[in-house]
Amino acid sequence: MPVAEPGPVGRLPEWRGVPPRAVLFDLDGTLIDTLGDIRLSLNRALAERGIGALELEVVRALIGRGAPALIERALEHAGHLADSDLRRALLERFLALYAAIQANGESSAVAYPDAAITLARLEAAGLKLAVVTNKSRALAIAALELAGLSSVGLVVGGDTCGRRKPHPEPLVHACAVLGVATGHALMVGDSANDVAAARGAGMPVFCVPYGYNEGQDPRLLPCDGILERLADLPELLGLALAPRDLPRASG
Secondary structure: OOOOOEEEEOOOOOOHOOOEEEEEOOOOOOOOEEEEHHHHHHHHHOOOOOOOOOOOHHHHHHOOOOOHHHOOOHHHHHHOOHHHHHHHHHHHHHHHHHHHHOOOOOOOOOOOOOHHHHHHHHOOOOOOEEEEOOOOOHHHHHHHHHHOOOOOEEEEEOOOOOOOOOOOOOHHHHHHHHHHHHHHEEEEEEHHHHHHHHHHHHEEEOOOOOOOOOOOHHHHHOOOEEOOOHHHHHHOOOOOOOOOHHOOOOO
């Protein structure tokens, strides 16, 4: 499959032939800014073990490949050679503390600009939508609800399949549930994990420039193009609707 050089996107690549029937979205760093919640729950878990807090930008660079990798990277950054029991215990506490933050009103997670209206426009145009994330499914569903994006019906979490992104299995699973061939789907993400998973699943992938990419510049990703704004996606896919047919943005 041809791989386009990263850069501005004006339309679907010619080699795809037809517009997609489904769009799969990454969650953290693509639809929702969850960095504050991740840092708060991670630092609380570390503090319980006497480990110092990590700065916001440090945590940003550690995000990717799911919570187990986050814990391992955090311990490595803090200079702790952790055994498997400590990693397992910290992971359990991190997930519990994250769920507590979501439940008790401490969450600072917020949808990125245009996320809600973009999802509404794609759905109104008849496309099937899914979120495919390395976050646990329960935490992902709660994050979507808190950010006002709970209209996405299918959520594939890091614990849904046997393997997480960058393996293509979660994307293939999402397409199977949606009843859409992987060749008729599009991935939208923010990291090398999303690009690798999409390539493995045989679908094009666009990336946003503002997300979490393990400390790398998202604009250098070997994707099919960069989406400066999520709101550009419907028109890019040839789904421009008459103003009277479009859902109105809130706020």
